[in-house]
Each structure stands twice: as C-alpha cells, then as structure tokens.
Amino acid sequence: MEGGAVRTPIPLVDIAAQHASVADDVEARVLAVLRSGQYIGGAEVEELEQEFAAYCGVKYAVAVNSGTAALHAALYALGIGPGDEVITVSHTFAATAEAIVATGATPVFVDIDPLTFNMDPAAVRAAISPRTRAILPVHLYGRIAPMREILEIADAHGLAVVEDACQAHGARSEGQRAGSFGAIGCFSFYPSKNLGAAGEGGIAVTNSAELAAKMRQLADHGQSRRYEHAVSGYNYRLPALQASVLRVKLRRLDEWNERRRQHAVAYARGLSELGLVLPVSAGEAGSVYHLYVVRSDERDALARHLADASIGTGVHYPVPVHLQPAFDGNSRTVGTLPHTVAAANEVLSLPMYAELTTDQLECVVGAVRAFAAQTVLAR
Numbered sequence: 174m175e176g177g178a179v180r181t182p183i184p185l186v187d188i189a190a191q192h193a194s195v196a197d198d199v200e201a202r203v204l205a206v207l208r209s210g211q212y213i214g215g216a217e218v219e220e221l222e223q224e225f226a227a228y229c230g231v232k233y234a235v236a237v238n239s240g241t242a243a244l245h246a247a248l249y250a251l252g253i254g255p256g257d258e259v260i261t262v263s264h265t266f267a268a269t270a271e272a273i274v275a276t277g278a279t280p281v282f283v284d285i286d287p288l289t290f291n292m293d294p295a296a297v298r299a300a301i302s303p304r305t306r307a308i309l310p311v312h313l314y315g316r317i318a319p320m321r322e323i324l325e326i327a328d329a330h331g332l333a334v335v336e337d338a339c340q341a342h343g344a345r346s347e348g349q350r351a352g353s354f355g356a357i358g359c360f361s362f363y364p365s366k367n368l369g370a371a372g373e374g375g376i377a378v379t380n381s382a383e384l385a386a387k388m389r390q391l392a393d394h395g396q397s398r399r400y401e402h403a404v405s406g407y408n409y410r411l412p413a414l415q416a417s418v419l420r421v422k423l424r425r426l427d428e429w430n431e432r433r434r435q436h437a438v439a440y441a442r443g444l445s446e447l448g449l450v451l452p453v454s455a456g457e458a459g460s461v462y463h464l465y466v467v468r469s470d471e472r473d474a475l476a477r478h479l480a481d482a483s484i485g486t487g488v489h490y491p492v493p494v495h496l497q498p499a500f501d502g503n504s505r506t507v508g509t510l511p512h513t514v515a516a517a518n519e520v521l522s523l524p525m526y527a528e529l530t531t532d533q534l535e536c537v538v539g540a541v542r543a544f545a546a547q548t549v550l551a552r
C-alpha cells in the first residue's frame with residue numbers, strides 16, 4: 174500500500190469530501206438564503222447562535238466573521254486593554270496572540286506540558302504579575318487544556334479566563350464542552366476546523382448577558398442600536414450564508430468527531446513501537462482530534478518520505494509565536510520555553526478528517542512504517 178506507486182493523493186484534510194457528505198442539505202439551505210435576500214444577520218445567524226450556545230451548554234453565543242474576531246471581542250468585552258497582561262501559550266497559531274495585541278494588552282508567553290502540548294499550569298503561576306488580567310489557554314489539536322487547574326489559579330488571583338477553543342468544537346472534559354469553562358469561549362469556523370464554514374467565520378460563547386452584549390456591540394460597528402455608536406467598533410458580523418452552512422454541519426459534528434476519535438485509535442494501533450511519540454490518550458475527557466500530531470526527531474525526513482508517497486502532512490507550528498518578529502517588543506516571554514521550542518522542531522500532523530477511509534488510513538500507516546524500517550536499517 175505504501176511507497177511511490179501512483180495513486181490518489183491523501184491530503185492532510187479533505188474539505189471537498191466533507192462537503193460531499195452534506196451537499197444536498199447545504200446547497201438547499203444556501204439557495205434558500207440567496208433567494209431570501211437576507212444576507213446580513215436575520216434568522217439564520219440568530220438560530221445558529223442559539224443552536225451553538227445550546228450545543229456548548231451555555232446561554233449566549235455571538236456569531237462573528239473569524240476566530241480571531243471572537244478572541245478580540247472577548248478580551249475587549251472583559252475590559253482588557255493597554256497596560257494589561259494576558260497569559261497565553263506560544264505553541265499555538267499566531268491569532269491567539271494577535272487578539273491580545275489588538276486590545277493594546279501584552280501577551281505573556283508560557284511553556285506547555287510536553288505530553289499534551291497544552292498550557293502548563295505551573296508555568297502560568299510563575300508568570301503572574303501585578304498587571305495580569307486574564308489567562309488565555311488554547312485547547313490545542315482538539316484536546317481540552319487543564320481547565321480545573323487553570324480556573325483555580327484564575328480564581329485565586331481574580332483573573333478572567335478566555336478559552337481559545339478554535340480547534341476543539343465539541344470536545345468534552347468532565348461532562349462539560351470546550352468553550353463553557355471560562356468567562357468566554359472562542360471558536361473559529363475556518364473551513365478546515367472541526368466545524369467549518371464555506372469561508373471565514375467564528376463565534377464566542379458565554380453565560381453572561383453583559384459580556385455577550387459588549388461583544389455584539391464591538392462586532393457591529395460599536396452600535397447597540399442602529400446609528401447609535403457608543404464605541405468605535407468593527408465589522409465582525411457573520412454573513413447569513415455562512416450561518417446556513419454551519420447550521421447543517423453542526424448537526425453532524427458529534428458524529429464527525431467520533432469518527433476522528435476512531436481514526437486516532439487506528440493510528441495508535443498501527444504506529445506504536447516505531448520510535449514515534451504518539452498523542453497521549455486524553456482519557457475519559459477525550460479529544461476531538463482536530464489534528465493527529467506525532468513527534469519525531471526526524472520529522473522533516475518523515476514528512477518528505479510521506480510527500481513522496483503522495484501523503485499530505487503539516488507542521489503545527491514550525492516557528493513558536495514568541496520567536497515571530499510580529500511579537501518582538503510587544504510581548505513578554507517567561508524563560509526560554511524549551512518544551513515549546515522542542516515541539517516546533519518535532520511535531521508532524523498526519524491526515525485527519527472524518528471522511529478518511531480505512532484504505533487511506535492504512536496507506537498512511539504503511540508509509541510511516543516503511544520510513545521507520547528504513548531509518549532503523551540506516552542506523
């Protein structure tokens with residue numbers, strides 16, 4: 174099954190395959206919205222907000238046009254601004270830190286737990302200063318950060334918690350969904366996310382009517398009523414067409430996440446004892462496997478081997494955020510973040526999406542096993 178034989182490539186994600194599985198419903202809804210003339214706001218957006226809030230087990234949701242906008246609106250609603258510090262991780266997509274900088278506050282980068290790739294609570298404790306206002310954990314790769322410990326730290330120091338749940342739609346820990354632990358949970362609907370729009374999108378969820386109102390106001394030009402601009406805001410509104418796509422897909426999310434978990438079990442079985450570090454089991458909490466990430470000190474050679482076999486991979490992420498020029502001079506880093514730096518050099522994401530077939534999965538496993546056999550022989 175593996176090797177350079179000519180066959181259909183296996184991509185890292187397959188958005189067209191996902192669309193095919195819901196095409197009839199999505200296309201009917203999209204056509205209905207097109208014909209309705211209601212393109213901004215309206216019933217589709219309101220219903221998505223209600224359905225997504227209910228799905229997460231919270232009272233309110235504010236639909237916006239990206240995950241980054243959700244994070245920005247969340248921090249803004251909590252009153253975070255210049256002079257404030259927000260503790261977050263560097264092993265994440267840059268948007269997490271961009272949202273902090275957008276408010277005028279300072280991102281404070283801490284290290285991760287090398288086993289889970291998530292925020293290390295001990296590192297958070299060590300990073301707290303008199304200026305700290307909030308903690309912004311990321312549920313990376315679909316696995317919930319250690320929320321109980323993070324919330325304990327936040328309570329003890331009077332800090333707000335905003336969850337970057339952009340990779341964790343539907344993930345559950347101790348019976349609670351991602352996004353429902355902190356004051357506000359933020360999600361992206363970028364097409365490759367576990368719940369993806371046919372374009373850009375995002376949403377913020379909260380149990381606070383006041384925070385929801387502030388986010389909604391910022392996202393709609395600072396208006397709370399038409400042509401009354403209390404604050405200078407943004408246009409962060411989600412188009413109705415995207416809401417209509419997302420409402421159809423939301424009904425399939427749990428089933429898709431369950432399939433991702435089954436693929437992870439099959440990968441774990443096929444890839445054990447090859448010298449690769451596999452994702453640690455998330456136990457009862459589970460993970461929704463936004464990405465299936467292995468570690469290898471021969472990451473680049475493994476990626477090349479898989480590319481030669483027409484298998485797509487990704488590196489999430491190759492350069493830690495605290496080492497990016499964009500955050501030079503506007504952030505604080507606590508120590509040298511050795512686990513973050515090591516992860517950036519070693520992580521490799523293998524193909525992972527609900528529609529991945531058994532044949533495709535076996536191909537990936539075969540190609541990784543062939544690489545491992547070659548490398549052992551070469552030693």
Ligand SMILES: *Cc1c(COP(=O)(O)O)cnc(C)c1O
Nearest residue numbers: 239240241266268269339361363
């Ligand atoms: C995708 C993502 C974002 C940003 O979402 P956009 O919708 O692309 O703005 C933020 N944080 C994390 C961890 C993400 O994966």
